[in-house]
Amino acid sequence: MEPTDIKSQSLEELKKTVEALGEKPFRAKQLYEWMHVKLAKSFEEMTNLSMTFRGKLKESCILTTLTALDVQTSKIDGTQKYLFALHDGNVVESVLMRYKHGNSVCISSQVGCKMGCRFCASTIGGWTRNLTPAEMLEQVYRIQETSGERVSNVVVMGTGEPLDNYDTLLRFIHMISDENGLHISQRNITVSTCGLVPKMEALADEKLQITLALSLHASSQEKREALMPIAKKYTITQVLNACRNYYEKTGRRITFEYALVGGENDSQEDARRLAQLLKGLNCHVNLIPVNPIKERSYVRSDKKVIGNFQNKLEKYQINVTIRREMGRDIDGACGQLRKSYIDKKEDS
């Protein structure tokens, strides 16, 4: 029989597991607290549980724990990039960003990605597998434990398309915001998607208080298709309608991510078209100077072009900021730390 992945279980499910092992249901609360508040890495640490119970847990359950293989710390702003090993030899990366308002952790949702966006390092080796809820939680837990600092915000913006791992994502959101766990407010959780329309609609019906970020990156259907293959499946009109629907159902302002790629999507005409597209939508635009990756020839827009793009949007009363670059000295684009680890492994 497959061992039970208890760190992915809700408290209610854990009660049933505990009962099936012949223990009183209240033990589930203690076990849950060890895993999700005290962030225990082994059953041995759980000293208020009997040795017999711990023995039974060890025999029939797994306690998913990620191990940091590498941690890089920025000398500029203290940002840390973590490379974590999973139990099957795969690796994922996560980032800790320190802001005045608190610590934010960016986590991965999949090993690799199927979506094939042209500028993204995460998709170059394709998709390997989905992460489990425990593996998503553990990225936050280990970073909180290693840094010794409370994590107040979570962004699901690392490797992978979170809405392509939908049930796991939902479970993750419920568990990380659970008052019996780390209790991170849903308002402090952001999920970024390339635009899987049916899943965006399903998410709107969940009526969560999280922020939805849409990776838009283009101001026309044609340009979006050139950068993001998913745009062929769901058009820019469909994606924007799904955003409107999300706002109407949840009251949560949408964030649009727009990676500025020199000469591709950064003209004044692009900015004007983008403003037209977003007219009337309660939203915020995050301009991200693209992080060049060696496999592609895309380059970053000039500083001046970026400034002009921002000004144009502001002229149309669009809320816009240029994303502050965190950890510039510790390697660029998301997915690159994992990629360089895999490349090195293949070479050796």
Ligand SMILES: C[S@@+](CC[C@H](N)C(=O)[O-])C[C@H]1O[C@@H](n2cnc3c(N)ncnc32)[C@H](O)[C@@H]1O
């Ligand atoms: C890595 S994705 C993960 C979440 C989700 N799959 C998505 O596309 O929104 C997070 C964000 O990083 C952006 N991104 C990916 N590669 C980038 C690069 N080389 N430079 C700047 N932004 C990049 C994506 O477009 C997306 O907005």
Ligand code: SF4
């Ligand atoms: S940008 Fe997001 S959806 Fe696109 S390939 Fe990268 S991780 Fe996947």
